[in-house]
Amino acid sequence: MSRESIVEVRGMTRDFKLGRGGKGRHSLRAVDRVSFDIGRGETIGLVGESGSGKSTIGRMMVGLLEPSEGDILLFGKSITGTQARSNLAAVRHRLQFVFQDPYSSLNPRMRVGDAVAEPLDIAGGISRKQRQDRITELFEMVGLPPSFASRFPHEFSGGQRQRIVIARALALNPDFIVCDEAVSSLDVSMQAQIVNLLMDLQQKLGLSYLFIAHDLAVVKTISSRVAVLYAGRVVEMGEKRRLYAMPRHPYTQALLKAVPRPVVGHTSPPPIKGELLSLLDRPAGCSLSPRCPYVADRCRREEPELREVEPGWQVACHFHEAIRSSASQAP
Numbered sequence: 001m002s003r004e005s006i007v008e009v010r011g012m013t014r015d016f017k018l019g020r021g022g023k024g025r026h027s028l029r030a031v032d033r034v035s036f037d038i039g040r041g042e043t044i045g046l047v048g049e050s051g052s053g054k055s056t057i058g059r060m061m062v063g064l065l066e067p068s069e070g071d072i073l074l075f076g077k078s079i080t081g082t083q084a085r086s087n088l089a090a091v092r093h094r095l096q097f098v099f100q101d102p103y104s105s106l107n108p109r110m111r112v113g114d115a116v117a118e119p120l121d122i123a124g125g126i127s128r129k130q131r132q133d134r135i136t137e138l139f140e141m142v143g144l145p146p147s148f149a150s151r152f153p154h155e156f157s158g159g160q161r162q163r164i165v166i167a168r169a170l171a172l173n174p175d176f177i178v179c180d181e182a183v184s185s186l187d188v189s190m191q192a193q194i195v196n197l198l199m200d201l202q203q204k205l206g207l208s209y210l211f212i213a214h215d216l217a218v219v220k221t222i223s224s225r226v227a228v229l230y231a232g233r234v235v236e237m238g239e240k241r242r243l244y245a246m247p248r249h250p251y252t253q254a255l256l257k258a259v260p261r262p263v264v265g266h267t268s269p270p271p272i273k274g275e276l277l278s279l280l281d282r283p284a285g286c287s288l289s290p291r292c293p294y295v296a297d298r299c300r301r302e303e304p305e306l307r308e309v310e311p312g313w314q315v316a317c318h319f320h321e322a323i324r325s326s327a328s329q330a331p
Helices: 053-062 081-095 112-124 128-141 146-150 159-172 188-205 214-221 240-245 252-257 297-301 320-329
Strands: 007-018 029-038 044-045 069-074 095-098 176-180 207-211 225-230 233-239 307-310 313-315
Touching: 007 053, 007 207, 044 053, 044 095, 044 214, 053 095, 053 176, 053 207, 069 081, 069 128, 081 095, 112 128, 112 146, 112 159, 128 146, 128 159, 128 225, 146 252, 159 188, 188 207, 188 214, 207 214, 214 240, 225 240, 233 240, 233 252, 233 297, 240 320
Parallel strands: 044 207, 044 225, 095 176, 176 207
Antiparallel strands: 007 029, 007 069, 225 233, 233 313, 307 313
């Protein structure tokens, strides 16, 4: 990338050990060789069906989970492996995570002002007045009256609680925030307000986001680039306008077709049937082959690599050019 990279992910893989009932296997591969960069002030949208590995990727990127293979560089320094834990400790305050359910993210017995200030208390080194001034600043930053700081979580609506969680994430002036389905539990009008808030904060503070969601309309609004994840693998990634206008992977086409408004022009790709495959029973070739309407013998034999088909646009499909041509010619 031409701009400064905040995060660099290189071949990130995550295996989970299985107990009984694992069909003779000792582990399940939830994330498989994922690679991408996020620049300063950029938002990468990560989309895919439930169970595709989105949240696992987000948790690894902030150090909540350790990759089984691969490397993650934050500000040019590795944070994976035993020797890199000191690097993670040095930059942990620059990374934050916003969870899907704001109510479960807050201690119901703690006043929300204290919850927002908890990162400051852990970091230490500030006076009581500085702490109170920062709480006031953070509440104003997310559009809430500072007087709300003395209330408890149950006294707020879902949208207000998400603003409080965002304020807490901003407490230590982070550079990078993972938003894991941060608006999916809210109604449509409140989703728009929170997305606009995140975009305003990004512009003012130069924040970088990994925005995890299943709603492609929301992802299109906030993202610079979009990565499409299927069964733990990135199958397409590119600048959002091009990807939404003419997707080259059949899974991306199917996701866009499912959006309840025309976002793919006049194209009408064949639907993808069936459910997300079991990660315990991956096919030998392309993971999508049991569901893909374009499947051929090669797909069942060879796993397609994620290749750059145009500058800044990557696709993992043997027949992406033919699929693109057929979609563009559809009535």
